[in-house]
Amino acid sequence: MRIRVGHLYPDYLNIYADRGNIAVLTRRAALRGHELDVSPIGLGDELVPGAFDLLYIGGGQDREQALVAPDLAAKGTAIGAAVAAGAALLAVCGGYQLLGRGYRGRDGSWMPGAALFPHETVAGESRMIGDVLLECELEPGVATTIAGFENHAGRTLLDQGATPLGRVLAGFGNDGRSGFEGCRVRRAVGTYLHGPLLPRNPQLADWLLSQSLAHLTGGPVAALPPLDDELETLAHAVSAQRARDRGGGR
Amino acid sequence: MQVVPNGPVDGVGARVDRRTPGTLDRMGARLELETRAASLVARLSRAAGKGGGTTLPGKLIWKVDPGAVDALAARLAHGVVIVSATNGKTTTSAMAARVLESAHRLAWNHSGANLASGVASTLLSSGGAELGLLEVDEFALPEIARRVRPRVVSLGNLFRDQLDRYGELEHIAERWRAAVAGLPQETILVVNADDPLVGALADGRTGAVRFGVDDARLARPALQHAADSKYCVRCGAPYAYAAAYVGHLGDYRCRACGHGRPPLDVAARSIELRGLEGSSFDLVTPAGSRRVRLPLPGLYNVYNALAAASVSIALETPLDDVAAGLEGFSAAFGRFERIEAGDRRILMLLIKNPAGANEAVRTLEEGGLPPTLVVALNDAIADGRDVSWIWDVDFEPLLAGAQRIVASGDRAAELALRFTYAGFPAGRLEIVPELEAALDRGLELVAPGGELVVLPTYTAMLRLRAIAAGRGLVQPYWRGRST
Numbered sequence: 001m002r003i004r005v006g007h008l009y010p011d012y013l014n015i016y017a018d019r020g021n022i023a024v025l026t027r028r029a030a031l032r033g034h035e036l037d038v039s040p041i042g043l044g045d046e047l048v049p050g051a052f053d054l055l056y057i058g059g060g061q062d063r064e065q066a067l068v069a070p071d072l073a074a075k076g077t078a079i080g081a082a083v084a085a086g087a088a089l090l091a092v093c094g095g096y097q098l099l100g101r102g103y104r105g106r107d108g109s110w111m112p113g114a115a116l117f118p119h120e121t122v123a124g125e126s127r128m129i130g131d132v133l134l135e136c137e138l139e140p141g142v143a144t145t146i147a148g149f150e151n152h153a154g155r156t157l158l159d160q161g162a163t164p165l166g167r168v169l170a171g172f173g174n175d176g177r178s179g180f181e182g183c184r185v186r187r188a189v190g191t192y193l194h195g196p197l198l199p200r201n202p203q204l205a206d207w208l209l210s211q212s213l214a215h216l217t218g219g220p221v222a223a224l225p226p227l228d229d230e231l232e233t234l235a236h237a238v239s240a241q242r243a244r245d246r247g248g249g250r
Numbered sequence: 251m252q253v254v255p256n257g258p259v260d261g262v263g264a265r266v267d268r269r270t271p272g273t274l275d276r277m278g279a280r281l282e283l284e285t286r287a288a289s290l291v292a293r294l295s296r297a298a299g300k301g302g303g304t305t306l307p308g309k310l311i312w313k314v315d316p317g318a319v320d321a322l323a324a325r326l327a328h329g330v331v332i333v334s335a336t337n338g339k340t341t342t343s344a345m346a347a348r349v350l351e352s353a354h355r356l357a358w359n360h361s362g363a364n365l366a367s368g369v370a371s372t373l374l375s376s377g378g379a380e381l382g383l384l385e386v387d388e389f390a391l392p393e394i395a396r397r398v399r400p401r402v403v404s405l406g407n408l409f410r411d412q413l414d415r416y417g418e419l420e421h422i423a424e425r426w427r428a429a430v431a432g433l434p435q436e437t438i439l440v441v442n443a444d445d446p447l448v449g450a451l452a453d454g455r456t457g458a459v460r461f462g463v464d465d466a467r468l469a470r471p472a473l474q475h476a477a478d479s480k481y482c483v484r485c486g487a488p489y490a491y492a493a494a495y496v497g498h499l500g501d502y503r504c505r506a507c508g509h510g511r512p513p514l515d516v517a518a519r520s521i522e523l524r525g526l527e528g529s530s531f532d533l534v535t536p537a538g539s540r541r542v543r544l545p546l547p548g549l550y551n552v553y554n555a556l557a558a559a560s561v562s563i564a565l566e567t568p569l570d571d572v573a574a575g576l577e578g579f580s581a582a583f584g585r586f587e588r589i590e591a592g593d594r595r596i597l598m599l600l601i602k603n604p605a606g607a608n609e610a611v612r613t614l615e616e617g618g619l620p621p622t623l624v625v626a627l628n629d630a631i632a633d634g635r636d637v638s639w640i641w642d643v644d645f646e647p648l649l650a651g652a653q654r655i656v657a658s659g660d661r662a663a664e665l666a667l668r669f670t671y672a673g674f675p676a677g678r679l680e681i682v683p684e685l686e687a688a689l690d691r692g693l694e695l696v697a698p699g700g701e702l703v704v705l706p707t708y709t710a711m712l713r714l715r716a717i718a719a720g721r722g723l724v725q726p727y728w729r730g731r732s733t
Contacts, residue, residue, distance in 0.1 A: 011480070011488075015410065015418075017641030019475065023671045061418040067486050129414050131635070149636045151414055195638050199667045231670060231681075235663040242629070 003029055003212050005038045006052035009068045013095055018058030020196035024205050032224050043071045049081040053212040059093030059194060069111050072098050076114035083116060088211040089188035092197060096190035097121045097154050117183045117190050118159040127153045128172035132193055133243035134181050136166030138207045146201050147239035148193025158183060165191050170247035187211040200235040305363045308371030322373035323382060323398035328354050330382035330398045331561055334391045335406025337606045338554040341585050342406060343385040345558035349567060349575030354381035365390050388422050392429035402564045403433060404440040405448050406557050409497055409605035410478050412634035419478055423447045438564040443512050444499040446479045459564055461516040461556040468521055468549060469493035474608055475642060484509045496550050497605040516560045518552050526617030533573060535563055540573040546586060548613040589723050593698040601705045604642040610705060611648050619651025620703040624692040626659040626685060626710035633707040637661050640668050649674045654695055656680045658688030659710050685713050
């Protein structure tokens, strides 16, 4: 099948090798006989909620993030409608922040976000930088770990009752204190983890693909045939060990 | 040092200017003591087998008496040159050294120790030098510039690099703006006008030298994936490029506000790239033009040569000497280095960030794609702990030409993923994390008389050179400059 992916602001938000995530989704889809049809969504482009099975937004430097923030906030309703209708979404780092209610700068300024995720981000004095390891359940009862690298000054504070992506085993996570990392709303996942995220976390890549396929078909989520993930498993193990050895901590 | 002598000390005041009483006198004596202590530390460090001991004495003096650096710099009669950039600062300063060494006795940190401690070490161990030639880390630039009060500052480029260590580009640019604002009036600022962020640093500064490439035939068809400063430094609208040469370096203009590349004072025109052998170009300067045959490949080395030439011209070096120095230059260690290994050769090209690695790939493309490669990815602090940058490198042309690739280093598996997700067949990829074993495996895969191309990150490069030195193939890097 042809999975329709909307890649938000690829020219602006691409700092942590976001194209690596797209490459992983493309190849893992192809190995199952599916095609990934990736369309860039730029400044001023209209986002039609039903037009995409998966939305992707990466991270950028502060300057680039500030350039896209007003446009993204204006797309907030459409993004919310897409996710409510069952589209999958992955937001990494800056994109994760911008999809919250907003960002409070150190000077007190307020930059409104797209309000998909129930959180606010507050600029911190120091950056939280290092390897991270999470434990989480993408599906209830199936425990897994996610390994990556984080580099952010913002502290993301989840609302009471919000669902985090996972619990931090090593590293800082959302705010360096709560012990949680990322946020989930329906089939949308937001996280600070890059590295890029998906090459060393193939189970998350496959989860996103199967959710996207479910949106496309309108049917239930079907498991994808397994792949030989020996290299991915090795890279995951090295990255996880890095986090245990030298990840930032609470 | 806490042992500050109050009066003259036997044998240590020799170089102190006797006409200057008081503090300077004591400072001179103290400097002498510190210099001696530092050289002892360096010898101890080498004796203990800790590499070249290139920065330990400097670390010491930086810790106990950072003000000594000001005084050490002030003893240099011809002043101090600072060279900084994300990419090419080691090569640029090595080129400048080749040009300048005939007219000046140099205090030059040729081993690439470019943090405050390395600079302090160089100044400490350079008694009798006339001109300081300091390659300086981009993050360390503000403090070092403040202390040494440079005569010339050359700023080459800003690319995304080790975000875990340096932070965002704009953050470095902000530090550079402050550093430039604090420079003495008489300091000559040399900037790469082809880099929008860097070129803008010279806005309104009298006497600045702006260099760039002026040869649209060599432009890339489009900005590379990893291009950084794509948006106008004044208004934020995207730049239109009449020509994009290396990453975001090129001839740019903002359609919204008109901000564009300023006129060039020093330019390279009629450039001819000759594969791995080098390049030729017209070096066009206010003092005239010369055809230069550069023995280093790649357009990025033309940029390095322009920076070195601009620095030399700012120091009033005759144009013939500039051209001769550039032509007589050989590569800085590990950047582009051929090492004989028995009946085979190793060609080593350092990769450390997307822009630099893209140029290494482009250079190899121009020289004919190598069939056998060792690529080594480490993630120590000096390499960048965050390895995501390898996904921003356009490795694809290399993969198209390679028969076999050995992925090595501490993050070999991540590198292997980068190549397999780009479609490189797993059956032709070997994972050998240990560097020495990977080097041997690579050499084994090359037929006698053939060449093994090795692309290491910084600490992998140091280790591979140490292995080569252990086998008697190259000199250790702290023994003068390598060739």
